[in-house]
Amino acid sequence: MLARKTLLGAAWTVSSRLTARAIDFVTLLVLARILTPADFGLTALAATVTIIADMVLEVPTLQALTRLPSVTKSHLDTAFTLSALRGIALTLVLLLVAWPFAQIYQDSRLASLIIVSAIGPLARSLYSPGMVEHTRSLAFRPVFVAEIFGKLAAAIIAATAVRLGAGYWAIVASGIAASLAATSMSYLLAPYRPNLSLSKFREFSAFLGWLSGAQIIIALSWQFDRILLGYSSSKATLGQYTIASDLSVMPTQSLIGPAMQPLMAALSQINQNQDRLRHAYSKASRLTMSLAAPACIGMSLTADLIAEVLLGPQWGEAGLYLRWLALSTVLSAFYQPLHSLALATNRTHLVFRLTLVELCAKIVLMCFGFYFYSLAGVVAARAAVSFIMFVLSLIGARQLVGTSVASEAANLWPIAAACAVMTLLVMGLRYKLPEIHLAAFFELGVISLFGASVYVGALYGFGVRVSSRAGAV
Structure with a gap:
């Protein structure tokens, strides 16, 4: 029930x-x-x-x-x-x-x-x-x-x-x-x-x-990042970066973020049962990455088309930023189920510590990146911070419900493999499509449908099945 x-x-x-x-x-x-x-x-x-x-x-x-x-x-x-x-x-x-x-x-x-x-x-x-x-x-x-x-x-x-x-x-x-x-x-x-x-x-x-x-x-x-760039860059550059940043987090905010509230409410009702809690968290983390990873990688692979078709010619720089910002978002999505788990088990001190580490890492890495490599350094810093938070999320889950790194790797490897297959085939398709001379709008649609089909097929090939009990808590 x-x-x-x-x-x-x-x-x-x-x-x-x-x-x-x-x-x-x-x-x-x-x-x-x-x-x-x-x-x-x-x-x-x-x-x-x-x-x-x-x-x-x-x-x-x-x-x-x-x-x-x-x-x-x-x-x-x-x-x-x-x-x-x-x-x-x-x-x-x-x-x-x-x-x-x-x-x-x-x-x-x-x-x-x-x-x-x-x-x-x-x-x-x-x-x-x-x-x-x-x-x-x-x-x-x-x-x-x-x-x-x-x-x-x-x-x-x-x-x-x-x-x-x-x-x-x-x-x-x-x-x-x-x-x-x-x-x-x-x-x-x-x-x-x-x-x-x-x-x-x-x-x-x-x-x-x-x-x-x-x-x-x-x-x-x-x-x-916006405070840093707003003080050091032009309003136009900040506008290009802001639009790219907002687009890059849309998959996680639209697909993952809204599911975290009912997840927290459900986990709160079973937080006295450690085995059940661990099982529910593992399913939630797997579902999170199965949605976030292909969406963000797919957005990165088609960033130039997204900017051209949806935003217009004046947003060309946004497409370049979007390509890398979307990739930096992939691993950061893994933290969201842990956040819900910490709230459900009343371990809010863990949320505080992790967010403090994230802020310190951003300040150091973004300032360093911007000083040496300008805006490209800020984008690279975001990717590095996402990786740090991914590792810390693995450690946090082990502390809260006893999941091991090996079990999480076994939980997530089919998703990583399916994304790799999707990336290779989409890149191959993008190499061939210019010979057909499709309009940008149709090219974006063809690539999106092809990538989604390949990803789902690859997941199935790697043994991932959707059953009636897939979401059981």
Whole structure:
């Protein structure tokens, strides 16, 4: 019963994220055809400080509520109060840092962009805590509805704004509209009457401590490359890199990320059974890599076509960056199931330590790479950090559930072998296709279908089978 509910929950969250990403992608294509790389670079720089402040002050109340044995109205009130206080603090911080940040990067437009962008995180802070009841019961359809409603609102606002000549403000308006619409819908799907109270704060404090610390580090880690490039490169270069970076993580964010929430909820219910927990984690890590690896490698193999067909001629550099950034994303996906496992077993201190190592590695390697090899060095540093996190994830899994490196290698080798076969055959096809003189759009479609077919066939040839019990937890 738990396995079925977990799979259904994962299906809803993956469907939600895929649909949301599809809407985001269409919105991006519309904006990329009208706006310039410099416009995207400017808004990316403003978004960097907003995202860092948003994550530094993150209060993961919904995750804490999910971990509690039972949830009462007092728990919901405490969660809402903590989130509301966080929203107020976030707004004040952004108001204070907007002008100094604009002065540091010598662009007065950044101040107004940061101040207006603060509306989005503030709106998300007021999201109905009652939605946690759906999460706890592994019923993710309401979450799907709220997110898609927000994305549709964002797409409509962005398209309207850019057509009216709003320029880069269309990107900001899109983010604000998504937050306001999703929060409004959450109260329709999970009615809750706000009440300010901290009566259950003690039950939140232990969980929030290490995790909140980890959020601070994650925020700096995720945005460090953009901070570095924003200060040392042109807005156009930053825009090209930002678009390539966002595209490179789409497979993992769309396919893997959404499945982690129901996975954590399911693992929380079996965290007293070590054997069952280890078995469930191994299946989750294998599924994660079976989806992430071919998607990221395939994106790398067709990066130039993706940039030409989807973004347009002015985004040629983005295709070059995408080729290598997509490869650097492959191994980093392996950390996501471990993150869910650590939360489910209340080992948030492990999350904190791993994210701290990741941040330190990024600061050292990216600064070193940028100093000697410019932007290419930053991309190489991201690949090196992904490998470090992959190794640390193997060690972390052994500490939490006792999996060995040998067992994980046996678990993952068919995926690596199938990806190798796919890569060789796709490269061969790409070598021959120019002789046929296909349009770039059709060439991208042919290669994508061919690569997917080869990968699935290779998996089957290496003995991987999909059974009715494949997702059992």
